Amino acid sequence: MSFRGQTPLGAQQCTEALVAVGDALYVIGGKWKLRIIIALSEGHTRFNELQRRVEGISARVLSNELKDLELNNFVTRTVQTGSPVIVEYKLTDYSDTLQDVLRALQSWGAMHRKTIKERMRQEALATS
Amino acid sequence: MSFRGQTPLGAQQCTEALVAVGDALYVIGGKWKLRIIIALSEGHTRFNELQRRVEGISARVLSNELKDLELNNFVTRTVQTGSPVIVEYKLTDYSDTLQDVLRALQSWGAMHRKTIKERMRQEALATS
DNA sequence: CGGGATCCTAGATGATACTG
């Protein structure tokens, strides 16, 4: 199940990978899903607080995404009646299964940023 | 750098994760990028062949995505003049850095599919 | 505070041709 590393994938494994990754992207793909999950991993959070944490997201989109995440069992929504009403979102245990994915993405993202920076530095040197 | 697992993330780590994952998604996010990379991991491939492997993608989109992947150093494009002209796409070494991400996504996707299946089976039982 | 309802735009995608 290795991705290259010199040896190409067989057609069969390739299709399998395509399907599995497709499944994954279907649920957690898109611009916001993973960001929201990360933001929620700071602890259970209320709506507006969450909106502040996830930079750039609008209330409508956040609301929709949260519903979706709830449907897919990544998030639970609890309402405490009173005034004001308090609505809290928190991650479920199932969302913990995403740890590897998140870790891999995070470390790749950090690595990639460094690479780009270095690449730009080199180009700057070459031009001067 | 763990994602929950009982203990919430600190605000600082949360922001770091948000940025890094954001960087990653910026480059490899979207509907097609990872699929194309997986398809290419079966070995170097020509355009139409690649389009067949990546189910559902149109020539125009594939063309655009490939340009993007080339710009980001994931793919190289080589042209062998002759008739017919042969254009081959292959993964670069840099695309190998995505292994962890791909593996994590694939195994999560496979796990998730099983979970869903099981969940549906349970619901079917409950209804009957 | 926690959203829902509406309206609207840009960009992503699909379908179908067409070309060197």
Next chain:
DNA sequence: CAGTATCATCTAGGATCCCG
């Protein structure tokens, strides 16, 4: 074969207003 061009579409997302 390896795309490009054009048009039609679709939808995620932004902006704004509103409500209990």
